[in-house]
Amino acid sequence: MLKTPLITAIALGSAALAGTGHAQAADLTISCGAVGAELTLCEEGVRAWEEQTGHEVDIVSTPNSSTERLSLYQQILSANSSDIDVMQIDVVWPGLLANHLLDLREALGDEAGEGHFPAIVENNTVDGRLVAMPWFTDAGVLYYRKDLLEKYGFEAPATWAELTEIAREIKAAEREAGNERMHGFVFQGRAYEGLTVNALEWVASHGGGALVEPDGEISINNPRAAAALDLAASWVGDIAPDGVLNYTEEEARGVFQGGNAVFMRNWPYAWSLAQSEGSEVRDKVGVTQLPAGGDGQGDAASG
Missing domain, CATH: 3.40.190.10 (Periplasmic binding protein-like II)
Known part of the structure; x- marks a missing residue:
């Protein structure tokens, strides 16, 4: 089997959340794909968040092509834009985007990665910073x-x-x-x-x-x-x-x-x-x- 786990992940843009305080107290924008499990999980998560917190979440549909989606994220992050708060990213992107993403251990605590496969948490950790959390996985x-x-x-x-x-x-x-x-x-x-x-x-x-x-x-x-x-x-x-x-x-x-x-x-x-x-x-x-x-x-x- 291929040895590297490719896991769709969720990451928080540091520029997008700067100055908002805790994420739980803010209205958010999340990016998702437009088809299949990506969109379904996104919509289900948004409904659960809104019901639990009373805050609104806007879903931004992104290109289904992973290459086009990465290019879009790089443009947004390089511009220090706050257009998207939470990003659905591919597992091979943490290293490319890490400088623009929050350290989730600082935002969520040292135990943020517990309960997930250690290999996935390690994959999403760049220079000691946990920059993304696993969301769902599948296989060809x-x-x-x-x-x-x-x-x-x-x-x-x-x-x-x-x-x-x-x-x-x-x-x-x-x-x-x-x-x-x-x-x-x-x-x-x-x-x-x-x-x-x-x-x-x-x-x-x-x-x-x-x-x-x-x-x-x-x-x-x-x-x-x-x-x-x-x-x-x-x-x-x-x-x-x-x-x-x-x-x-x-x-x-x-x-x-x-x-x-x-x-x-x-x-x-x-x-x-x-x-x-x-x-x-x-x-x-x-x-x-x-x-x-x-x-x-x-x-x-x-x-």
């Missing part, structure tokens, strides 16, 4: 059309090679049957953080190691990593559409949920949306772990 998974696999006599794939062959065969059969929009596999292929996560999963599942090992050795230049990336590149224009190179999570979900893909790599948030009323694939979807590569084992990033 493989969605598949269980109705189509059953129709053509397949089980969920255990390896990427199996996925490739199954996707190719079902895509061809469904197109021959009249669905010219059917694709075999969709994933996050745009040049942003999501593609990096997908690539790490492919490499790790092939036993290709990490980009940089714990001892600092740069290990990505190895045959297994190369094989993983070569395989992924071969999907584009074959089992995956050319347009996958511009897909984030939502573009991939749109194609899959519209009934036009056999497999999809995405996060758990897509499950409830795929099963929602009006979804073209409602009650037709299965979920399993991401496939293994070669003689490796399936690997998923947590998010």
